[in-house]
Amino acid sequence: MxxxxxxxxxxxxxxxxxxxxxxxxxxxxxxxxxxxxxxxxxxxxxxxxxxxxxxxxxxxxxxxxxxxxxxxxxxxxxxxxxxxxSPDSLLGPIQFYLSLDQTNIAELYDVRMLIEADVARRAAVNITAEALAKLEESLAKQQDTVSDPIAFRNADFAFHELIWIAAGNAVLKRIGESLNVLGLEFRKRASETPGVLEQSLRDHRALLDALKAHDPEAAARAAEAHMRNVYRSTIKQGIKAEEE
Known part of the structure; x- marks a missing residue:
């Protein structure tokens, strides 16, 4: 009872x-x-x-x-x-929350690693020859803009957007887009540091090669490694900013 x-x-x-x-x-x-x-x-x-x-x-x-x-x-x-x-309009309060503590940024990139790895895994199965050709074009633009952080960030977004679309899940695309926007504010300083954009370019090449091979696990590993590198360079610049 x-x-x-x-x-x-x-x-x-x-x-x-x-x-x-x-x-x-x-x-x-x-x-x-x-x-x-x-x-x-x-x-x-x-x-x-x-x-x-x-x-x-x-x-x-x-x-x-x-x-x-x-x-x-x-x-x-x-x-x-x-x-x-748009994500830019709606994510302001979350962006403020993330800026309060570096632990929050670490958790953001932990989520990005999970999401981007799964997106890449799905994209490796579904991606078309046309999408792969567009990714090559996007990578070429990144190569041409490696000395221009703003232009590179635009090309970087376009590159990831093609992969989000190729994953074939509109919700995952929206989540990936939103997480990218959230990370962008913390990424700006890092993207102006010598060697950081070159590393992103190498990461993107490894990811594109895995997608071309239609290898889901290799694509997932490449995406996760890319996010880990992005986080490391981002947090490194955040520590430097606090010391200055």
């Missing part, structure tokens, strides 16, 4: 959402349902308050929260709209 409830069962307080939190939830639900789409303008603050039957200060607080989340952007001169909902 189930034991009767005790006083301890009621010790946890009931958490009540503020009106502003309810407004945030309503807007997020509308975005999820496709009622609000990227670029859509939101009604003026006054109209929103009337429509939702809440106070204008509650709407104002909700808009600030949605802006921090990257879901809403404000225009100069007034007005708010739904952002493009």
């Amino acid at each position: 189930k034991s009767p409830l005790s006083a301890k069962d009621f010790e946890a307080p009931i958490v009540r959402e503020s009106v502003a939190e309810l407004v945030v939830r309503r807007v997020l639900d509308m975005v999820k349902a496709g009622v609000l789409k990227p670029g859509d303008a939101l009604p003026p603050e006054r109209d929103l308050a009337v429509t939702l039957n809440v106070s204008r200060p509650s709407v104002r607080e909700a808009m600030r929260g949605l802006t921090v989340l990257g879901v809403v952007r404000t225009r100069q001169g007034g007005g708010a709209y739904i952002s493009d909902l």
